[in-house]
Amino acid sequence: MSKEESKKLFIQTLGCQMNDTDSQHIIAELEKYKDYKTTDNMEDADLIIINTCSVREKPVQKLFSEIGQFNAKKKDGAKIGVCGCTASHLGKDIIKRAPYVDFVVGARNISKIKDIIDVKGAVEISIENDDSTYEFARSETSMYKTSVNISIGCDKECTYCIVPATRGDEISIPPEMIVQQIQKDVDKGAVEVMLLGQNVNSYGRRFSDKRAKTTFTKLLQEISKIEGLRRIRFTSPHPLHMDDEFIEEFSSNPKISKCIHMPLQSGSTSILKAMKRGYTKEWFLNRAEKIRRLVPNVRITTDIIVGFPGETQEDFEDTMDVIEKVKFDQIFNFKYSPRPNTAALALKDQEIDDEIAGARLIKVIDLHKEHLVEHMNSHIGKTVEILVENLKSDGEVCGFTDNWCQVFVKGSDELLGKFVKVKINDASRTALKGEVISE
Numbered sequence: 001m002s003k004e005e006s007k008k009l010f011i012q013t014l015g016c017q018m019n020d021t022d023s024q025h026i027i028a029e030l031e032k033y034k035d036y037k038t039t040d041n042m043e044d045a046d047l048i049i050i051n052t053c054s055v056r057e058k059p060v061q062k063l064f065s066e067i068g069q070f071n072a073k074k075k076d077g078a079k080i081g082v083c084g085c086t087a088s089h090l091g092k093d094i095i096k097r098a099p100y101v102d103f104v105v106g107a108r109n110i111s112k113i114k115d116i117i118d119v120k121g122a123v124e125i126s127i128e129n130d131d132s133t134y135e136f137a138r139s140e141t142s143m144y145k146t147s148v149n150i151s152i153g154c155d156k157e158c159t160y161c162i163v164p165a166t167r168g169d170e171i172s173i174p175p176e177m178i179v180q181q182i183q184k185d186v187d188k189g190a191v192e193v194m195l196l197g198q199n200v201n202s203y204g205r206r207f208s209d210k211r212a213k214t215t216f217t218k219l220l221q222e223i224s225k226i227e228g229l230r231r232i233r234f235t236s237p238h239p240l241h242m243d244d245e246f247i248e249e250f251s252s253n254p255k256i257s258k259c260i261h262m263p264l265q266s267g268s269t270s271i272l273k274a275m276k277r278g279y280t281k282e283w284f285l286n287r288a289e290k291i292r293r294l295v296p297n298v299r300i301t302t303d304i305i306v307g308f309p310g311e312t313q314e315d316f317e318d319t320m321d322v323i324e325k326v327k328f329d330q331i332f333n334f335k336y337s338p339r340p341n342t343a344a345l346a347l348k349d350q351e352i353d354d355e356i357a358g359a360r361l362i363k364v365i366d367l368h369k370e371h372l373v374e375h376m377n378s379h380i381g382k383t384v385e386i387l388v389e390n391l392k393s394d395g396e397v398c399g400f401t402d403n404w405c406q407v408f409v410k411g412s413d414e415l416l417g418k419f420v421k422v423k424i425n426d427a428s429r430t431a432l433k434g435e436v437i438s439e
Helices: 017-034 059-073 085-090 092-097 110-116 163-167 175-187 216-224 244-252 269-275 281-294 313-326 343-350 354-377
Strands: 007-013 036-038 047-052 079-084 103-106 122-124 145-149 192-196 231-235 259-261 299-306 330-335 383-391 396-401 406-410 419-427 432-438
Touching (some): 007 017, 017 036, 017 047, 017 110, 047 059, 047 085, 059 085, 079 110, 085 092, 085 103, 085 163, 092 103, 103 110, 110 122, 145 175, 216 244, 269 281, 269 313, 281 313, 299 354, 313 354, 383 406, 383 432, 406 419
Parallel strands (some): 007 036, 007 047, 047 079, 079 103, 103 122, 145 192, 192 231, 406 432
Antiparallel strands (some): 383 396, 383 419
């Protein structure tokens, strides 16, 4: 079949970076084995896939709204498939509620996509499936950056989180597979890699082939040996596993990006215990203080949930205290939202009034805005290095510093993929602006 005759695939991705990588796996598998080519126009597609997320609020309503719209607008004969975390926990119910859906593939079953698309009514959602040694086809989405899953699943039991029920137990991908894949991408021009996992720094505790345990720190050291690789990013590490060895490698390894995501969730030790996070307020503050001391230019980002069942005003003030002490560079804030198949559902009688939770969220946002202004303005007059990644429509290009600040400069496509020095002359809460002073 020629390129002109290739079938067209439209895929919509919701949720986290792991979902983005799963979508790239889907695209690459269908390109390689089923001769599909992607399209940005859903109405032209022969196959429409929505890769779903269960973490955020009202994912089920959003899913059925989306697939209903797809069904109304799709061309005759086009198939619709549902993948991802919502697919994992709803399974056959998706087809019962929306019979026009042709197949359902869970987040743990992406390797089966090339076979599933031809089986009407197929549902593959087993969280026991093991893709950890499956070598996925690769789809080139950026010449400069790549992303690689280093583990699948999650062994944590956070009471608010549905992920273990949709992605199964944690299994680490063999380090040689990870290194080989990154090496292939570097050979094609990648200079930056993002390592992905639900808890990346618990890497190495369990492998499918029962090999000896290893650590995330050792994996970072092996990846760092790849010549031509300039930057290593990762998300998300878990505060519980931020031991001294890990922090010291993070601080001393020049290839590791000096931006770290530390999901706090709550600053209250009692709420952290109710969430089953495994650490205390004091532990978190100790780890953050050590990182800031060893890495003066570090950017620390976090997740915060307000209004978790049973959260008192004192608990909330503990969260505000941690925000004030750490001064996070970015906060992803949420009001608690009950999720199916989570232990926190048993705390329904302790749920916080929505108005109170909303007011607490606003206080978090307002305090963080104060810190952001301070953080971003501190860059004015300084020189930073960015990897230029995108060409904008207004004669500008943008890229990111080593510690993950977005920077805009005047420039053309000749700068794409290059590391350039930029002098910063302006700042907003979300980005920096400057001028290129050297390439």
